[in-house]
Amino acid sequence: MNTDIEDEVTRWRAETPGCRNVVHLNNAGSSLPPSPVLDAVTRHLRLEAEYGGYEAADAAAGALEQVYASIGTLIGADAAEVALVENATxxxxxxxxSIPFAPGDRVLTCVxxxxxxxxxxLQLRDSRGVEIVVVPxxxxxxxxxxxxxxxASHERTRLIAITHIPTNGGVVNPAAEVGRIARENGVLYLLDACQSVGxxxxxxxxxxxxFLSATGRKFLRGPRGTGFLYARAATTADLHPPLIDLHAATWVTRDSYELRxxxxxxxxxESYVAGRLGLGAAADYALAIGLDRIETRVVALAARLRAMLTEIPGITVYxxxxxxxxxxxFAHDRxxxxxxxxxxxxxxxNTSYAKASSTRLDHERRGLPELVRASVHYFTTDGELEELTRALRKMIDEDS
Structure with a gap:
């Protein structure tokens, strides 16, 4: 690691309070927020406590509007195409x-x-007769x-809905190539980017x-209880949300309303205002580092970890x-x-583990065991990777 990146990693870690307490390799679950995110959330919560929730929201109106712009910049969208919601799901x-499926309409998805x-x-298969097509x-x-x-060329194909990066492995699905196929066939395309944004x-x-859905808590390093939806204006403007309220629509006469x-x-x-401000701070923090630089470092660290794990007897990387x-x-044979x-x-x-019920089709197709999931981030160090592998070796030795 060269001196420049060493200095930056030191700064990123100094701005991440959790790095003083844990080796955090669970960024695919919930990452450690940096200080600007923590400050944004706690500052607003304090304002609510001191002046009232409505009054605090009014005072933060300009900053809340900026969150939409920050998320738009993060994903290359217009701010008007961004909705802030409770989570990625x-x-x-x-x-x-919001898609008006009819019986026989096909949804294409991935394994x-x-x-x-x-x-x-499955719910819409049972309630509306939608056909699920799993593409191999x-x-x-x-x-x-x-x-x-x-x-996609089938006349009844209505939607392509895939996960960009699965929860149970390092695969990155070719999202842009999928988008090209969707456009060529006039099919709507919903991308779950929960694990890729950030x-x-x-x-x-x-x-x-x-459409693109994402969360705040994972690689974006925002607060839990935050997420966002991108909705392309040119293709989703006529879709009616499944639920509306007085924010999503205006009650214009006794018998009519208008959607935003x-x-x-x-x-x-009703929303988690402090969390939204924290989400905006997380987006700004990532943008200041540069997503290209984040991606390069994360991919390199993960490759290094895979190589280290394959040298441990009994460990298989999947x-x-x-x-x-x-x-x-990865998993151990015992x-x-x-x-x-x-x-x-x-x-x-900190790591996590992936159960079959999270991605059942892939687990069954590949005959996977339960997997340990270690997810690195740009503030991860080589020393932390070594600490993980040392702990694994010691654990395996003690169990033999």
Whole structure:
């Protein structure tokens, strides 16, 4: 690591209070917020306590508007195409359930689709007769683009809905190529970017998606209880949100209402104002570093960790993909993933574990065990990677 990046890592870690307490390799679950995020949230909570919630929100009106602009800059969108919501699943649901599916309409998805999304597919299969089409993976573990193109050309295909980076591995699905296929076939495209925003460069125009859902708490390093939805104005303006209130719409006469013309029709009135301000601070913090630089460092650290893990007897790394992300998944041939993750946490090394129920199709297809998930970020150090592998070696030796 050269001197310049060493200095920056030192600064990033100094601005991250949690780095003093833990080795945090659970950024795909919930990352450590930097001080500007913490300050934005606590400052507003203090303002609410001292002057009242409504009054504090009025005082922060300008800063709240800036959050939309910051998120738009982060993903290459117009601020009017951004809705701020409680979490990524809420964002995804508001998009998905706004589509007026008819019996026989087809939804195309990927093998590694996340459980919450697939459960929604199943619900509409049962309630509206929607057909779920799972597009197979290619040899690299990414969605097979040729198979997707064939499926998308079917006259009843209504939506392509895939996860950009699965929760259970390092694969990065080719989002822009999927977008090209969607456009060529006049099909709506919903991208779950929950694990990609904040660790990779994400540009909605380059990707070509109609909707994109994301969270604040993961690689973006924002507060829990925050997320956002991107809704492309040119293709989603006529879609009616599944739920509306007096923020999403205006009650204009006794028997009529008008929806907001922008993406905020997917929001609701009551919100976590302090969290939204923290989300904006997180977006600004990432933008100041540069998403290209973040991606380069995260990918390199994850590759280093995979190489280190493969040298430990009994450990198998399960990540696939042509250029894997910052999520690293592995298992031991004797010790269960949940036990490994729990024992690491006792040593203040944070990881998580991936269960079959989170990505059932992929787990069953590949015959995966439960996986330990270690997810790096740009503030991760080589020393922390070594601390993880030392702890694993010691754990395995003690169990033998």
């Amino acid at each position: 809420r964002a995804w649901d508001m998009a998905f359930y 590694s689709e996340y459980a919450s999304n697939y459960l929604a597919f 993976d290619d040899d690299a573990g990414e969605i097979d683009l040729d198979a997707l193109a064939r499926a 660790q990779l460069e994400v540009d909605v125009d380059a990707i070509g998606c109609d 013309p922008d993406a905020r029709r997917f929001e609701n009135w 990540d696939k993909g042509r250029r894997p992300s910052g999520i690293v998944t 010790l269960r993933a949940q036990r490994i993750s729990g024992r690491l946490r006792e040593q203040r090394v």
